[in-house]
Amino acid sequence: MxxxxxxxxxxxxxxxxxxxxxxxxxxxxxxxxxxxxxxxxxxxxxxxxxxxxxxxxxxxxxxxxxxxxxxxxxxxxxxxxxxxxxxxxxxxxxxxxxxxxxxxxxxxxxxxxxxxxxxxIPEEIIYDPSAEVNSVVDLSTLVNKTPVTTPSGKYPILQRATDRFNSVKELAENPALAEPTFKEVDWSVDTYRGAIPLSEESIADTQVDLTALVGQSIGEKKVNTYNALIAPVLQAFTAKSTTSDTLADQVKHILNVDLDTAYARVIIASQSFYNAVDTLKDKNGRYLLQESTASLAQASGKTLLGVPVYVIGDELFGNAGDQKAFIGDTKRGVLFPNRQEITLAWEDSKIYGRYLGAAFRFGVKQADDKAGYFITNTATPASGSGE
Incomplete structure (x- = not known):
């Protein structure tokens, strides 16, 4: 086939x-x-x-x-x-x-x-394309997920080189180059766990595949946990303010000038920020937000000025109605030390039932603080009003 x-x-x-x-x-x-x-x-x-x-x-x-x-x-x-x-x-x-x-x-x-x-739980069992909730972006897939074997440590980040090679005459001694500089990021992992109650009656009577049901529920809770821990790290990047009337120009400036050309680029936008850019048009009246055709695997399916856009709920970046977004390189900007995968374990219960426990250990830390910006957009002030 x-x-x-x-x-x-x-x-x-x-x-x-x-x-x-x-x-x-x-x-x-x-x-x-x-x-x-x-x-x-x-x-x-x-x-x-x-x-x-x-x-x-x-x-x-x-x-x-x-x-x-x-x-x-x-x-x-x-x-x-x-x-x-x-x-x-x-x-x-x-x-x-x-x-x-x-x-x-x-x-x-x-x-x-x-x-x-x-x-x-094997990862291939948790991942089930027919049951995946595609409306929820898993931010952990966009960051630097690094397997670790200890509960804490230091992670070296290589700073960008600023010097260059010099021309030399034949057989002349090699001139010295500046030593590479590293920024050490202290990281630690925490344990996140909980339990899903299952009654003895449901265990005995249910004929459906409990693996699929429990795996899907745990997978959704894991994504929610990852997102809740990664979002504050994205919010800690250098803040920039934009207004709706010049939003396109300001976003272009961040992408073209503020971010070093060595960084990759993604936009992680709250729903309200996404709504603000959804109607942006260029001088010819064409929408700036385009359907992504570069990759069928693109989770967001949208690009803004050629940059992939991922949409999350407003509450992850603040409150309902907040127009906020991260623009930059999430792989370089966020370190995700991953210590242990999800486990299941039966635990004693005082009720007529059992608890199916789940636990995983990871941490989230800002790595390269120059890898992105956190944007807060506001509506254009009314004519004649003060700033």
């Missing part, structure tokens, strides 16, 4: 899995539905998800995986093996949930993190 055919088949499989999941949810809540019908619907959903996962693995490996040479009399399929391994992990976590931590299959045994029985 070609890549385009794989993409079409994956979309069809994702739609089918979503429809079957909705059908199964309705059947579980319908007292007239028989056990046999529910079991058949659950088997159909499992088959649909398995096909979707296989297609997803084939898409991811379309360009990267080189097929192994076939041996005479033996057929091998790397993609099927990878899909089967992922399905086994998903089933293992689902069994772990349903058994309240008592059943740990071989597929997830290596992921037990402590004597308290915690299981690491």
């Amino acid at each position: 070609t890549k385009e055919q794989l993409q079409a088949a994956f979309r069809d499989a994702s739609t089918k899995a979503s429809d079957l999941n909705a059908k199964l949810n309705n059947m579980v809540q319908d007292d007239s539905a028989s056990v046999e019908d529910i079991k058949k619907a659950q088997d159909d959903l499992t088959d649909a998800k398995t096909r979707r996962d296989i297609l997803n693995s084939q898409l991811k490996s379309f360009e990267d995986v080189e097929p192994e040479p076939k041996k005479p009399g033996k057929k091998t399929n790397i993609l099927d093996n990878k899909a089967a391994e992922l399905a086994a992990k998903k089933q293992g976590i689902n069994d772990f949930i349903h058994s309240r931590g008592a059943k740990i299959s071989d597929a997830v045994a290596s992921q037990v993190t402590s004597s308290e029985v915690g299981v690491l």
Whole structure:
């Protein structure tokens, strides 16, 4: 199959899995539905998800995986093996949930993190294209996420060189160059954790795939946590004020003059700031905000003056109605030391139920303070009014 055919088949499989999941949810809540019908619907959903996962693995490996040479009399399929391994992990976590931590299959045994029985959720299980909430931008994907093995440390940032090489005569001694200068950023990680309550009744009675439900909920909460910690770091960059009547010119000045040409550029805008730039036009009456066609994977789908635009809720940068934005290089500007991924662990509860705990450890720190600016835009003052 070609890549385009794989993409079409994956979309069809994702739609089918979503429809079957909705059908199964309705059947579980319908007292007239028989056990046999529910079991058949659950088997159909499992088959649909398995096909979707296989297609997803084939898409991811379309360009990267080189097929192994076939041996005479033996057929091998790397993609099927990878899909089967992922399905086994998903089933293992689902069994772990349903058994309240008592059943740990071989597929997830290596992921037990402590004597308290915690299981690491594989990233490929949390990421489910059919269930992803695309309206929420994950700011952690835009910053410098660095794996760390200690709870704190120093991270060196190489300052831009200002000197240059000099011409010398043949066989002359090399002139000395200035030593590179580093800015050390102190960082530390904190632990963020919580628990999702699951009643004994829901564990015993629910026929749907709890892995998908719990994974989606934890994934959404993780994004909310990341965004809440990254937003204040972006707000701490050098402040600039703009007004709506000259907003386009002022943004151009920041991009063209204020930011060093070595920095990459993105715009992370509050909804109200985005609304302010959505109607900006050039002298020929053409909108400055354009649909992005450079990359189908572009999360925002919009560019302003050629720069990708990502939209977040007003409250992350202040209050409802605030027109605020970060303009600059988030990779150079923000350090994200990542210590530990999400884990699940059953905990004792005084209620008739259990808590499915989740925890992850990370930190967020400003790295290069010259990598961007934080903009606050205000409406144009009325004619005749003071500033």
